[in-house]
Amino acid sequence: MLPKCSAARGLPKDVTTTGPLKRPSCSKYGTSVNKRSIGYYETWASTRPCSAVALEQLNLQGLTHINFASMFFEPDTFELTHMDRNAGSLISRFTKLKERKPGLETWVSVAGKYQQAFSIISNTAANRRKFINNLIKFMQTYGFDGMDMDWEYPIADDRGGKPEDKANFVLLSRDIYNAFEKEGYGYSLTLPASYWYLQHFDLTKLQPYGHWFNLMSSFLRDMSTYVAITFTSMPRCSRVSGILNLQEIFDIINDKKLKLTHDKKAGWVSYDDDKTLMQKREFRVSRCLGGMMIWALHQIDQDTPIGGSLSPEEMEETEAIYQDAAAKGVCYTSMYDDKCRNGDYEAAQMREQPGFLSTMSRCSKHQVRCFCCSKGATMGTCKWRGFRGLGLSCTGGCHGDETEVTINTNYVEKNEDQTCIGGTKSYCCSGFKPPISREQVSEKIKDEAADLALAAAETLAMGIAAKAFCRVAIMAETLPLRIIPFVG
Template sequence: MKKKDPDLKVFIAIGGWTFNDPGPTATIFSDIVASVSYQKTFISSLMSFMSTYGFDGLDLDWQYPQAKDRSGRDADFVNFPKFMARLKKAMDAGGKGLTITLPASYLYLQHFDVKKLADSVDFFNIRSYDLHGAWDQDKEWTGSFLNAHTNLTETELALDLLWRNDIDPDQVVMGLSFYGRSLTAADSSCMKPGCKFDEAGKQGKCTLERGILLNSEIDALVKENNPGIEFYEKEAVKVATWGDQWISFDDAETLKLKIDYAQSRCLGGVMVWAISHDTKDAKYNEALATILDRPTTGGTIEKFQNKQCRWTNCKESCPTGWVNVPRSDGGARNKKHEKMWDETGCGGDGARSFCCPPGEQLPTCGWYGFNNGKCGKGSCPSDMVEIGSSQMYCHNKQNYESACCTTNVKSMKVYGTCEWGAYPDCNSQEDCPGPDENKDTLMAGSPSGSGGGECNVLKNGLGLNMPGTQQRKYCCDASNPDLRIDDCQWFKDVGPVPAGASNSFCRSGCPPDRVRVAVDTLTNVCSAAGLGGMALCCKTSFSDKDDIEVENLKLDAFKSAMESWAKDHAVPRRADLEDVVANSSTSTERAARD
């Protein structure tokens, strides 16, 4: 993201509401601010963490100091500003920013010494949302009333608490939300302010939590239910109702009213909780950018591109971290641990290697059809595709051996969308499709196929030979934009040149953003020198969003420990276990055995 937006600053946020729920983390903030040694340990760890991962600052979200219902202690009020002063000094020395999150209600804001804290933060983030919700039910100071969770009139009252403490407005950032709070009305005929609710609203399909709906869910429900929508301009909020469901939320219109208010009060800016609550096409982020006259770097969710295995250029080894695929076609080659490599088109000076990206499962690959030099017309096992070919060591120069790989791993999926057509009478197949009817797009033609073949010469209408060579068809399934080969182009000037080669030598390499699928060694411009070849280089597209593997070190450690334990411990047979249970003298012992 920083490459797209050089001005972007990324802070790490620590804390949150559930962090102070009963449990192992409930008193961590109170413990840290009460001990100088704990503070030093925390600050040292924090600075190391931010340096390691490139964070620009910290937003500390303690919910809430001193509050007894949030595991707070009385000493927090005095200790927190002292801790923040030490933290600010360290952050300034490291060139890092520091902010804290403040509540909008006096109930919790009273526990923050905001005057002293103002000296130790770059700005305050005010949580001017979640002002109301299902938690209001039967509470003395709120009651079970239909109240919007974000309300400009109440926000103004909250900010007044800061102005009374002489906080500079430029140091205050007002919070906005990309979600709404939903309630179930006590009486579906009474949906106005002052009416009551019975419980939280129904859960959404994404949040799976009652009482809250993301903006993306609200948009879908509005489209589905065609509800009545009330616009409360003074409060800068909208309310949608259908059946007994009631939901308060913001859209572009109310967001503008809130931002206009922030500007009228000279606030330092606005923030949003949270960008993950937006629609897939970043509708609300785009709305904010328009209101604020801010440029954007593109709002759509990017897909994860799966890198594909590829041939290197001649004389080049695999890129750092990539793996040269071993040969698995049997015999002595396996014992010698041979790798997949090919000399075709390299001019007798080196070879290219077939390499797969790091961290991916390797395909099964090999060379097939050599038969001690008595090569055939080239073929791969039924579960493999041809990724290359060679006739260099074949006795009959129209025959060749095939380099073949399976396509059942991510790094080979794209190759499985294409196949080579008829050979050696290559023009007998006038067009695609070939054997696979789905592969009906003619991506390219090559007189030497993937590199080692040699199609028949051209013939005229009388069947007589003509100058030139037929073209073998490369046919692909291009129907899926997220899984296909496309934009195939011929290159003859990429890669190293053998020592002493003439100016007409064709370098059979590909640019780094393309994979090589064929080498044409028969084109006149290249064959004049008797060496080299043009490379057919294509772009690949294989993207997904759901099946992204994430490294889990704890899970890997657990698996390793379990495997180690299993090797050292004999597992009793079921019959042995039954004998043990049958011979147990007491029911307690039998239960223990079970």
């Protein structure tokens, strides 16, 4: 048993180490941090007495994921429940944000309503199964793409933890991950940086059962295991004693015409601007981290780009990633000699291994696979890129205004094989748009046509869901688990 630490609750002084840590190191020009930009939105943000931010006002520029913070679950029924009265009216509006930004994923953050709530749902296979079934039902109902697990914290005696929590959390994550893989959902785990709490997360065993870790880096140093709260009076807008959100800070700076000083050593309680965000970005790149996590979106002036720490070129690259993600969610590759499903569009034919589904076997000489996209998708103008000639390797990739909808080592054109000797080619579409959503149909139709059109949209949505295995395979094959730091 480790001794209790000081109030800072960092690493105990008498805990021995095995020597210097081998930290990962990457070039300062690396792009791994561009893979994910995750923002959280708290459900009470629209009810503040001033500087309220409605969901529809959010600046989504630079985001790949947005998390709904948070849902609780009942420790007896294991059904998800709202954290506050305002949350119920927000859920459908939240997932509708995807209409504004193709490729954006909407996730739900799940926390325990009571102490020991997570201990209860994780301690038996039956409880885990019941909880997961409720999760999937909730996500299907509202159209979420993934879930962020926020267990604060296993085993911790000040949180009502139990000794078996550490092992049970691995089992819970395993069961969630496996169930979500079948449904096409993502799963992330939020971690504390404070050793006092982190010691009870079995990271080695958890790693295979999550798509990434979100790291609460406000706990990275001993002195900041307590979030920087001065315990002064309550500000007018955020209504939390001792805390000013970023928007309130900039309002004060502008109102009082204050002169700003950048302290590179950060010796004082501080806030972020473009300079410090760039410093944080450089650190993330140097440590090969997989993205950025922002707590919280509604604490920022919505006229200011969230991606202020990204260059215009990086923002353009990130936007292309979103479009690619949208394409891969609605397109799929058939087995050899299978046709596209009824109503789906056959975009191309191939013989070899699809790059995103590389475990599929190769076709025989006279067989082909069909690359299919869901009915309602706008393909635009498409062509294969990267084939350099017979007997040569391929160099895939699309132009800046194109969406990469699939890759392959072969394609069939006019009954002739074009096969790569190494590498892959890319199927690139300019003007690609995913199918119209059920919600979009609902807004655009009237009266008697509504029921018929909605029924058709539901049928279409079921077809798209059935094809979500493609996105799951992509995530498993191409996105190794990364640690994403907290920015806030």
